[in-house]
Amino acid sequence: MIVLLPFACGLGYSSIAQTAPPEAEAGFSKFAVATVHPLASDAAHAAYARGGNAVDAAVAAALTLGVVDGHNSGIGGGCFLVIRAADGSLTAIDGRETAPAKAHRDMYLIGGKLDDEASKTGALAPAVPGALRAYELALKKHGRLSLADLLRPAADLAEKGFPIDEVYARKLKATAEKLRRFPSSAALFLKPDGSPWQEGETLVQTDLAKTYRALADQGLDWFYGGPFAQQTEAWMKENGGLLSTADFSGYRAIEREPIRASYRGYDLVCMPPPSSGGVHVAQILNILEQFPVRHFKASSRIHVVTEAMKLAFADRAHWLGDPDFVPVPRGLVTQEYARELAAKIDLDHTTAVPAHGMPPHWEGDVFGKHTTHLCTADAEGNWVALNQTINTAFGSKVVIPGTGVLLNNEMDDFAVQPGVPNAFKLVGAEANAIAPGKRPLSSMSPTLVFKDGQPILTVGAAGGPTIITQTLLLISHVIDDGMGPNAALKEPRFHHQWNPDELKIESQVPAEVLQQLEQMGHQLAPSPSFGACQAILKDTQRNLLIPAHDPRVPGKASGQ
Template identity: 80%
Template structure:
């Protein structure tokens, strides 16, 4: 099971019949690590709001869940402020200015490892710029406040849990390639730390404190950027001080769609998640899936997934560089796609379809998961990641900062699968200053103008399908959030043509799905999804934590 993204969600919800699940009057949080949940609650107790809680949890996860995310990576935020305004903040990594579409070709052959490990794997990180923008617009505390608090934990250390230890053991050979990485994450004899061992990150604590004291300029153009450029020059990399200085977090207009009378608010491109959560739900509106037997429901939803992921491979990319059609979330287009679904047989999807007005109506230019909410009505959905486990495996010496390997989220060559077996086309090709496509899907759901559900997930491309399955279970089946998260999952991403399905589904159901023409790839469990709901009867916030992974759901 891979859980490679970090999602932070802040919301205030309104739904009925949640009496069996624990709720909180003022604040709620659910994350993949108890210390991150506690940090969120502590930030709120200090006078912060849900935005502050999200940032506090995110910085903490960069310490205790650092194999998934951190300040060397990127993020997306969807914010619903207490005044009702909606904002989407794009803190996705950017390709360095010297990046080009053939940068991973050596003597005409693709070196696909170079986009995953080492000096050429990293985009310019955006997490800190996005945090700062979110706090300045909607928070009460400062980024410096949160950095100082998190630095204490990095310096003191924490006990490594089973997930961290497992990821570390699996990645140890590549971490050994980089002395600064090995000195932090491996023991003196070169072996990996084990579950229960204390991991201390003093250099990362110093970096957090330096940013708190000197401001973001220390990172984006100052000492950190200089150390990064120096290391890159010595190791064949291309990132420069100027790349860091030029990085900007971008505000974008959220995607607003609907599903069976509920409003869906998602992150726009370069997130593919928001587009395709909305697109798949639009297709499913044409089927009474709540009345289907399990195998038929899996079949129809899978067919909708295939159609959406085929479109993803062709159309999706950074809207500042590629023309991404808004017609992908058009209701009439979804109706057209729904007619391609055969209720009795799996259908081959040879390639993408063509949405309406594709040439002119385009999106404008401009993974640990946690959920938090406050009673004032502030919501923040925050996905953050460094991509695969331990990102590029590179720690810049003396800083403790582990850099991402998000360059692998580009189509390193058109049609070549990335680490998650996703393929892309020209829209997601490499270009200087471009942001790679992402599956991160921070999503808010509203009913009659009021927020009623927050959801997001971790786990590469399964983020998209986890998110839509949770939404469907709540809206179609009237399920409570913890119960919905316990439901078995399935995932299809068009290529490869296989249905990833949890063995929680009984054998007879899986056999019936297989008989419909689907090639099954069985899994004991995958992903990590968190949610928050508002119990309108009890007037309480209800956080929900995925039972597949360690973590904590709590509140005040």
């Protein structure tokens, strides 16, 4: 039986929540940043010191992460940005990759059989990168510095080199065998004897430095249709790929209308499709608002949140896709639909979710046509949530010769065949089928939270589909439990994505809680840890910005 407690801070088994409300955490009056790498956070500070604002700082950090965290993101991939500018305007920028013009829904059927590796590794895996166009649009609308101003310091770092951290070394070791298939990739990421670089050793990226400088000197047309696109097309033709110069020339970043939602008196601004993140962060929080989760004991809270996750991910598998190609119902984020879904949750036992739900007005009311997250905010009122990715570790494993640019493998984020799981075990339906120029579905969830019209929180995460659940858990801990962001990030995580039917949960959860969850019917999949979430919270009492980076990974949260 579910148990209501007078007050349960956090999940009810952490002492952190009792001792670290926002006022207990360090804050800054002018500027704050949180990223997964100290050098990226330093780049954000440098941009701010040169007269930039939080938008300039975010782009500087993103470009630097493409150098020092290139296994996760870079200019060979894509991104989403949600921005609240100092003038109060809101911008959601879609820099998601697009399928090549020659792509088709059966492109991974080889001899009548699905080649599920071809969408992950090699020439058929990349989609057209969009990150640079998105950065350019963000700076044009709300920045003070030029893209060239931000590219050159990152180029210097690539040329000088940087010491590989533990995460980079671990992912490089795990991916080395696939990187060896491509001479230009092996030459960059592996030693002459074919072994991967080790933690603490210096990685120098001379070709990437030249690419960054060419972009700074010649503009983005050098990349989108110029020498880079031409070199990419030549390599693709030699290796059976589809990307062409015309694909690059035709790429456009899109400004979309953000999703607006609410949770217990707070307002949320989220990324719309082709991100599924904004839709389902809002949808799950809408469901949770029907329950007093703040007062549940640990197992009861995890149970109810998990059941809400299951319902949302079932909808994700059926309804979500690129809104320029398929109708994505707005009804998914309505309170009316949330109440309908909440009524399906049994407070004491798991409930089977055989299929997706039917949101109201699904026929006509639709949205208009491996990863890293970073956050920045400044005293002027500029707030940024930026998610960027090349998908799985080292993307397609393909470095275009002479450029140092590692291409994404975002084609695997499509439903390569309806019902067939991708690298993250996610399944998709017709809404996310491959089509020329289409943008694959993403879980990236850059989110801003407002109170009384003013921004108080920017948050997002990395980690495939767990991005959605990490983001909503952070929001819940801050709003429901009154926790500071650093304390909230230390709370144990859990994740359910409907298929497979298992509850991924961090092993620091006490054994008795795990046992109670099993008794409720959950199939547990314990994990030492997962994800990487970053956040900045405004402490309105002290008028300070509190940055927080995930303690599970290297990173740096700082400010001034």
